Amino acid sequence: xxxxxxIWKKAVVKMGEYLSGVSLNLWIKNxxxxxxxxxxxxxxxxxxxxxxxxxxxxxxxxxxxxxxxLGFDIELIIYSEEDKPxxxxxxxxxxxxxxxxxxxxxxxxxxxxxxxFDNFIVGxxxxxxxAAAVAVASNPATAYNPLFIYGGSGLGKTHLLYSIQNxxxxxxxxxxxxxxxxxxxxNELVAAIKTATTMEFRNKxxxxxxxxxxxxxxxxxxxxxxxxxxxxxxxxxxxKKQIVLVSDRPPKEIQLLDDRLRTRFEWGLIxxxxxxxxxxxxxxxxxxxELMKITxxxxxxxxxxxxxxxxxxxxxxxxxxxxxxxxxTGTPPSIAIAQSAIKDVLNENExxxxxxxxxxxxxxxxxxxxxxxxKGKKRTSDITNARQICMYIIREITQMSLxxxxxxxxxxxxxxxxxxxxxxxxxxNNNISFKSAINDLIANIKGK
Ligand code: ADP
Ligand code: MG
Numbered sequence: 001x002x003x004x005x006x007i008w009k010k011a012v013v014k015m016g017e018y019l020s021g022v023s024l025n026l027w028i029k030n031x032x033x034x035x036x037x038x039x040x041x042x043x044x045x046x047x048x049x050x051x052x053x054x055x056x057x058x059x060x061x062x063x064x065x066x067x068x069x070l071g072f073d074i075e076l077i078i079y080s081e082e083d084k085p086x087x088x089x090x091x092x093x094x095x096x097x098x099x100x101x102x103x104x105x106x107x108x109x110x111x112x113x114x115x116x117f118d119n120f121i122v123g124x125x126x127x128x129x130x131a132a133a134v135a136v137a138s139n140p141a142t143a144y145n146p147l148f149i150y151g152g153s154g155l156g157k158t159h160l161l162y163s164i165q166n167x168x169x170x171x172x173x174x175x176x177x178x179x180x181x182x183x184x185x186x187n188e189l190v191a192a193i194k195t196a197t198t199m200e201f202r203n204k205x206x207x208x209x210x211x212x213x214x215x216x217x218x219x220x221x222x223x224x225x226x227x228x229x230x231x232x233x234x235x236x237x238x239x240k241k242q243i244v245l246v247s248d249r250p251p252k253e254i255q256l257l258d259d260r261l262r263t264r265f266e267w268g269l270i271x272x273x274x275x276x277x278x279x280x281x282x283x284x285x286x287x288x289x290e291l292m293k294i295t296x297x298x299x300x301x302x303x304x305x306x307x308x309x310x311x312x313x314x315x316x317x318x319x320x321x322x323x324x325x326x327x328x329t330g331t332p333p334s335i336a337i338a339q340s341a342i343k344d345v346l347n348e349n350e351x352x353x354x355x356x357x358x359x360x361x362x363x364x365x366x367x368x369x370x371x372x373x374x375k376g377k378k379r380t381s382d383i384t385n386a387r388q389i390c391m392y393i394i395r396e397i398t399q400m401s402l403x404x405x406x407x408x409x410x411x412x413x414x415x416x417x418x419x420x421x422x423x424x425x426x427x428x429n430n431n432i433s434f435k436s437a438i439n440d441l442i443a444n445i446k447g448k
Contacts, residue, residue: 123280
């Protein structure tokens, strides 16, 4: 059985992966876990000043760590001596025997579950991609090179990529394996250029025996990344090293991708993953329920499978929520519980501030411009351009008022926002590739 204390300890370990030892010791370790229920985790720290700092700087980190350990999302409440309610006992950490969650029922967290071929469930929609991945993992650089897998969000692409990596790591322990996401490749390259370490960067990638690039669509539109990647690709290909690429769309639909890369991406085998059919959705739910050691009545399985059709991550999410209700309230899975779990999963619409940040980050990444500059006052043409696009996309996605959008960008007034949006609209109407780049950005932002 697990108490909140133990859950908290695990969460602190998780936070150790993101925070420095100093932050951890100075702030996080001063928190005392008090109580947890299905909606919120309550923590305590005597000093209200310290509490305010923790809330402003670390809320998200704490919430993320807790939800990783628990397998579902939870709100955070931190009381200080000044504002603690009198009906809860503070200071004393919860006793171990006040256990809350049976240990063996704890949902497995992402880091615990390895992505392997063994736990990848095959159906019509992913059979081809799975077979291609298995072939490449068994015969690297002889079967298909490169292997290019594409498909929508939450359909198992990253799972397959990791499975290839894990299999090859076992059968070829001496191989140098590199797994990287397209945008991290870009960031690393930019950093290498800044610190004059491009030689090291090159050596690292060009000496790999297996290069796996996830979400490779993000290198579209980035000149220096594509140039560097082109040479990396050639070096590996000529040395007969396996390359596996994953993307949310086929090569020909990746915006602003150099032709020479596009053709290379198409040299080997291209495999797509489609949305799962009913049988696969049922099979996945049953298998995952079994792994979580939860018994789901058949009508509940069918109910979930009939409602979540396009995304396996969401199927899993609904299942975890159903389990969470069970663990925290003792209510066994039923259609009513599943219904509310599905609603939670589908309503995970983020609050508007998160969306704004995401727009600015995505657009910044696309044009290689620092988000601070986009929000700030500089008016060089590339920054202005990115800023106008952000305003346009925010208006599209959130329907926020023009003055409210202006406020997000160093208090610009509504006429500036109006002018910006008009500019972008004009360009969209006159330039097809600009139009599709913007649609693409919007799809990416919404799809996250
Ligand atoms: P993508 O990279 O395509 O967005 P992921 O590989 O991250 O998707 O998959 C999302 C979640 O769904 C993961 O937890 C993954 O394990 C699970 N998943 C996807 N497809 C399958 C499958 N065929 N069998 C088992 N789990 C799957
Ligand atoms: Mg992925």
